[in-house]
Amino acid sequence: MxxxxxxxxxxxxxxxxxxxxxxxxxxxxxxxxxxxxxxxxxxxxxxxxxxxxxxxxxxxxxxxxxxxxxxxxxxxxxxxxxALTPPWTTDWIGEAGRRKLAAAGISPPGPAAPRAPGPVPVALGPVRRRPACPNCGSGETGEISRFGATACRSLWRCQACHEPFEHVKEI
Missing domain, CATH: 3.30.300.130 (Fe-S cluster assembly (FSCA))
Structure with missing residues (x-):
């Protein structure tokens, strides 16, 4: 939604x-x-x-x-x-926003994991999925750093085109 x-x-x-x-x-x-x-x-x-x-x-x-x-x-x-409730989720980023992120070289988030009402835990464990490279579209990417310019972004590198890129984390 x-x-x-x-x-x-x-x-x-x-x-x-x-x-x-x-x-x-x-x-x-x-x-x-x-x-x-x-x-x-x-x-x-x-x-x-x-x-x-x-x-x-x-x-x-x-x-x-x-x-x-x-x-x-x-x-x-x-x-x-x-307003803190309901808490924001990356699912609220609209299609236009996702296109703008990709056009700027930032991988948009995938679907957020379903969650129960209440506080949202911050997962620092392994990444659930590999984002596609916003430059060439390859799914062969690797995480460089769990945290990027902001806490809600991570740094990745494409194995195909070797370009680094940011990814908006799924929340």
Whole structure:
């Protein structure tokens, strides 16, 4: 199931177009963290977002970017809320977002493992699947490092074209 933000009016369009600070080729809507945008009749906007994981360091930048974009669009009263349930999953990244990741040379995540309600365990064990190389499409890839530029990405190398690439981990 892909989460879709309930966007209302122009404020929803503005919020949906804000770029993610860690994956700037994606918008917050592409990433699936934009949950709801409510525009009231008196010019007030309430935006609800969900972090990709607890403690995500990009949340402060996301809040600031959302607020700045909405204020620049003429909304003086902006409130950014955080919703932790249900927790975000990489399954919420839309098809457009997956295409944008691949076009940028980043392997998009596969399907996330089913999980029970409650806290999401962080698995540091072996990788469940080998991602395809976003450069040549080969499935013959090997993990270089479990952690990349951010905790939600890992570093891989293609055995066919020998190019390194990042992969968005399945959460």
């Amino acid at each position: 892909v989460s879709r933000a309930r966007e209302r009016g122009r404020a929803g369009e503005v919020a949906a177009a804000v770029a993610d600070p860690e994956l700037p080729m994606l918008t917050l809507a592409d990433l699936g963290i934009l949950r709801e945008v409510t525009e009231t009749g008196d010019g007030r906007v309430v935006v609800t977002i969900t972090p990709t994981y607890s403690g995500c360091p990009a949340m402060d930048a996301i809040r600031a970017d959302l607020s700045a974009a909405l204020r620049a669009a003429g909304y003086a009263d902006v409130e950014i809320r955080t």
